[in-house]
Structures are given as C-alpha cells and as structure tokens.
Amino acid sequence: MWKLAQGRREEVGGDGDEEEGGSADLLKSVAAAYPASKARALLKEAFKIRQLSRRQVEAAVRKAAKLCQGQRTFTAYSQVRAEFEARRVAAAATAPANNLAHVNVSNLASAEELDFLMQAVRDENIAQFSLPKVIFYTERDGCSLRSLYRLCGLHAEATGRPQTILLVATASREGLFGAFVTHRWSTEERGFYGSGESFLFRLRPTPEVVYKWRMSSALEYFQQATESALEVGGGVDGGPPGLRLDAGLQNGQSGPSPTFGSECLVTAPKDRINEGRCRNEKGAEYCSFNVAAVEVLGFVCSNSFLA
Known part of the structure; x- marks a missing residue:
C-alpha cells in the first residue's frame, strides 16, 4: 500500500x-x-x-x-515500552515505601526473591502489571499433583493468565528452587509443551540463578504434565529432567537440562540423595531429593496499573 x-x-x-x-x-x-x-x-x-x-x-x-x-x-514497540515504563514509575511513586512487602504473598519465597524472579519474566503484562497470588500450597491444599493441576486450571480459566511460578522447598529447608512456565499444567497435553519464555531457577542456597531457554540448543522440552509426574526441562542420557515431582509431591529429581543449559538444582549436600552421573561426555551430576513443601503462584491484574 x-x-x-x-x-x-x-x-x-x-x-x-x-x-x-x-x-x-x-x-x-x-x-x-x-x-x-x-x-x-x-x-x-x-x-x-x-x-x-x-x-x-x-x-x-x-x-x-x-x-x-x-x-x-x-504504536511502535519502543513507544509501547515507554508508556509501560511511565505507568510503572507513576504507580511506584504512589505506592507504599514497603511495596515489595505488601505484594509478597508467598509462603516459601521472600519479597526480594520474588522480585528477582519477576525481573526474569519476559512478558511485560505479567512482569509489570500483574501481582502474584498463591493458587496452590501443599500445607493448605494437600500433597496431590492432581489437586495442583485442578487449581491451576481453575485459576487460568478465571483470569486468562495461565502463567505460573512453581516453588519447591527441600526437606532441609535449605533448598528453594523451581520454574516459571507459560502454559497451564494439564494432562490433556501430550509430551512436552510450553514456550521459550519458561525458565528454571534456584533461589537457595545462594547465589540466585535463572536458567533461561537456550535457543541454540533447538530443544523445546519446556513442561510436561502426566498423572504420575510433573516435569520441566528434558534431561540428558541416563539422567532425570531439570525438575521432576512425583504424584504425591513428596519426592523429586533434578539433573542437567540442555533445553535451559541448567545444572542440578539441588546444591545443599544434606538434600542430595541417590546421586548419579549422566551418560554423556561431561558426566554431569543429578540426584533425587525429598520435598518439604510445594507452592504455585499465579498472577492477577494489578488494579494500581489500570487507567
């Protein structure tokens, strides 16, 4: 034209x-x-x-x-980003000084740790204009993967926001790690699904680290939901995926995932059980671990950003 x-x-x-x-x-x-x-x-x-x-x-x-x-x-993408930033700054100026504390609802992660994770989220609508909300917690909703799937599904249908943060605390409480995924957890999907905005992370023991999708790997093993297990990030030969939780949310496994370029998420020595090495040239380590608690955070619209 x-x-x-x-x-x-x-x-x-x-x-x-x-x-x-x-x-x-x-x-x-x-x-x-x-x-x-x-x-x-x-x-x-x-x-x-x-x-x-x-x-x-x-x-x-x-x-x-x-x-x-x-x-x-x-408008141009740069103009949209500028508008988002202006609205964010305006909202921050009128927010309480302890803004992080009043938006922190997690039972497992601190406000500072949640802020660290939100900075890694690429979706502006989630990172800038949404607030986290606990939609599943084992101490409240029971240790059932089926309940986790059901509550995540109800939240996605009610809000139109399927994105979630999965937090896993180890038995010693020294380990806290998990994943951010972009699609609802559903056993109706076959095999791995999701998008490249997903990532694995570890908050404790420090240093905090985020493992984002490695586009160069050409692998897209983001998330998988079955009746028997929840998985994030496909593993390598002879090893488990980046993160796996069983149906009872009592036991888990973690190993290196080429999809995210991640290492085993369990680093506290007292949490590592059934350790092994993958059958690859690097012999990367993997292990199993016992779970103390699992929490899933969904997202809701932040009214403070609505014009």
Whole structure:
C-alpha cells in the first residue's frame, strides 16, 4: 500500500505528506479492500516493504495520529515500552515505601526473591502489571499433583493468565528452587509443551540463578504434565529432567537440562540423595531429593496499573 501511495504522489507531483488527502486517502482506500479474512496476506505484503527513510515513516505516523485523534492506536514497540515504563514509575511513586512487602504473598519465597524472579519474566503484562497470588500450597491444599493441576486450571480459566511460578522447598529447608512456565499444567497435553519464555531457577542456597531457554540448543522440552509426574526441562542420557515431582509431591529429581543449559538444582549436600552421573561426555551430576513443601503462584491484574 505504501508503494501505491508513493506512486500516486509522484504522479501528482510534490511531497503529499503535509497535504490533506493524497497518500493518506489512498492508504485508507486500499486498506478498506482488506477485510479481516485477508489480514494474514496483508501482513505478508507489509513485511516485504524495505528501504523506508525515517522521514517517511515519521510522516506516516503523524498522518495516522491525526486521522485517529482521540482513539487508542497501535504504536511502535519502543513507544509501547515507554508508556509501560511511565505507568510503572507513576504507580511506584504512589505506592507504599514497603511495596515489595505488601505484594509478597508467598509462603516459601521472600519479597526480594520474588522480585528477582519477576525481573526474569519476559512478558511485560505479567512482569509489570500483574501481582502474584498463591493458587496452590501443599500445607493448605494437600500433597496431590492432581489437586495442583485442578487449581491451576481453575485459576487460568478465571483470569486468562495461565502463567505460573512453581516453588519447591527441600526437606532441609535449605533448598528453594523451581520454574516459571507459560502454559497451564494439564494432562490433556501430550509430551512436552510450553514456550521459550519458561525458565528454571534456584533461589537457595545462594547465589540466585535463572536458567533461561537456550535457543541454540533447538530443544523445546519446556513442561510436561502426566498423572504420575510433573516435569520441566528434558534431561540428558541416563539422567532425570531439570525438575521432576512425583504424584504425591513428596519426592523429586533434578539433573542437567540442555533445553535451559541448567545444572542440578539441588546444591545443599544434606538434600542430595541417590546421586548419579549422566551418560554423556561431561558426566554431569543429578540426584533425587525429598520435598518439604510445594507452592504455585499465579498472577492477577494489578488494579494500581489500570487507567
């Protein structure tokens, strides 16, 4: 459409950026010929356009803003991020000084630890405009993987936010680690599923560490839910996945996961049982561990960010 508009402008002569009508009218008329069913085709054509100068792009943006005064329009990604940041700063300025404390609802992680995890979340809607909420806790809801799945499903349906943080405390209480996943836990899925925004992490013992998806690995073993176990991050030969919990949420395993480039999450010596080495050239270590508590945090909309 831009090329057509440029051709029309050359025919009539001069630069039509400052005129009423001209390129803008042509763009509007061509766009009207593309119903929603043709949106995909329109996008394909749009992405073929190259070599637009900054002046041309800025002129088009000014024209679009003028035509859509008073309306919420789609803007450049940088502009959206700037708006998000402005709203975040404004909300922080009016929030209590102990902001971290009043949003911390976890029974296992401190406010500072939750803040560390939220900084690793790539989804702006979750990281900036949502608050964590406990949707499952073994000491409240029982040690049942089936209950975990059910409550996560109910939360996802009610809020439209399937993302969750899984927190696992070891028997000694010296270990605290888990995963952030982007999809609801459901046994209806077959095999591993999820997205590259998922990650594994360890909060204790320190240092805190986040293991994000390694795109170069070309592996997408993000999360898996079965009746017998919950898993995050596929393992290597002879070893368990990055994190696995059994159906009773009493026992777990952890080993290196090529998907996330992670090592065994259990580092406190007193928590490591049934240790072994994977059958690979590095002989990476893995182990089993006993679980003291499991908690799942979901996300709800933060009213303080609503305009």
